[in-house]
Amino acid sequence: MKNIKILSLLFVCLSIFLSACGGDDTPVPVTVKTVLMYLVGDNDISNDIYNNIASVERGLSEVTSPGTFVIYWDGGSRKGEFPVPTLFKYEVDGKGSVSKREVIKTYSSQNSVSNEVIINVLKDVEAYCPAEKYSLILGSHATGWLPVDHSKSRSFGDDRGAKIHIPDLSVALKQSGIHFDYILFDACLMSQVEVAYELRNAADYLILSPAEVMSAGFPYFKITKYLLSADNSEQNAINVAKDFIDYYKNEYSYSWGTIAVIKTNEISALANITCSIMKRYQDNLVKFDNRKIDYFQAHYGYGRSSLDHSAYDFRAFMRELTDNNIPSDFEEQLERVVIYKNYVDDYKLVNIDSDIYSGIGCYIPDTRYSKWNTYFRTLQWYSAAGWDETGW
Structure with missing residues (x-):
């Protein structure tokens, strides 16, 4: 029993010594x-x-x-x-x-x-x-x-x-x-x-x-x-x-x-509302032909040059999709998601529409960008927002 006590004491002393020397097990202050x-x-x-x-x-x-x-x-x-x-x-x-x-x-x-x-x-x-x-x-x-x-x-x-x-x-x-x-x-x-x-x-x-x-x-x-x-x-x-x-x-x-x-x-709640709107206005997606998408690029597009047609203002897209009648539940949920947004555009890189700016963009599938469309289908938003049920 005496030997056990001595060994225990030695173990404690060794532990204290290693800790004081900054061994690998020394706790790092949180x-x-x-x-x-x-x-x-x-x-x-x-x-x-x-x-x-x-x-x-x-x-x-x-x-x-x-x-x-x-x-x-x-x-x-x-x-x-x-x-x-x-x-x-x-x-x-x-x-x-x-x-x-x-x-x-x-x-x-x-x-x-x-x-x-x-x-x-x-x-x-x-x-x-x-x-x-x-x-x-x-x-x-x-x-x-x-x-x-x-x-x-x-x-x-x-x-x-x-x-x-x-x-x-x-x-x-x-x-x-x-x-x-x-x-x-x-x-x-x-x-x-x-x-x-x-x-x-x-x-x-x-x-x-x-x-x-x-x-x-x-x-x-x-x-x-x-x-x-x-x-x-x-x-x-x-x-x-x-x-x-x-x-x-x-x-x-x-x-x-x-x-x-x-x-x-x-x-996630915004995705659910978007999905219901996409289903309700699915027939309106035909409006987004090349001419309409080019118009969107000029007025609401966020990408430039080689990134043209990659992102547009999300709220602008929903306004066009719903025939200028964005549902109130979408507007309210968008405000819960984007809790702050702003811009300054005296030096214009792209056009910002102050009446529609939402601070967040989205992709609109485009027949001219097959590689982008293929990749878009792999993203979680594609199915969450209802694009998978539109034929894209």
Whole structure:
């Protein structure tokens, strides 16, 4: 019995010693909020994406709640500073104190828009920076719901030509095991019903643009205090969107920007209402011939150039489909989904109709785009919204 007691005492002392030395099993303190900014910059806008890091650093001193801001950087133009993909962090105490940049982990050269890499990085963030709440910022090229097409579209991301389909991104986020209070897309054309429906279970809110985002991206020096706040996620998401518009309206050299905040737990109800309308007005789909769709592209289209005909204002489509008689239940549910929307278009990239702008786009199948149509049929929105019963 005496020997057992001695062995037990030795075991306890050894455990304390290993813990004090920072062994692998040392618990990592859990913070209130961890934000991951996932930057895929190994492409032609690498310098623009990189500038967001300095913008975040500028904004961290204004954060009023403690938390951790983590950045994953994979970019081709900064090989001297970041020769390989790097995960680093900043700690803030909410009182103006910001830690120096601390490298958490470096990775060998990898495809940062592959499912495996996204999952591994998210798991590393969860292991090294555990928190009560997580948020995600995704920054790179993007083309919304579209399929990965090396000649035209990127879907999301561009890592030396590699991209990821939105359904695959959704799977990666799910397999990471993390649910986010918001996902912010610092990328073009992401506010589409097809994208929002695929990602409805990944986050409570989505902050995204239905049209192109200028290369300067989001004004992180203004919005970081909202991004790291753990209280009132909905209002913080709206504040981010408001400051985005304010920046492009009053500070940026080109006054252009479109933005929306989407509440994901409301989008299934919107799909159900859309499905009932599609069934009721199915015969009206014949109106959307090439001539009508070209008109829509000119007046309500969000894509440009090679992305013409890929996305149109969702409310404009429903108005045309219902003979200018949008059902009130659709209007009410759309407001529950898109809880904030705005735009500034003094510098016009596409036409925005102030009377119809909904902040969210949709695809209208087009006989001239067979590849897009084939891929569209694989998306969850296709059947949820009733397109599968229309003959498309």
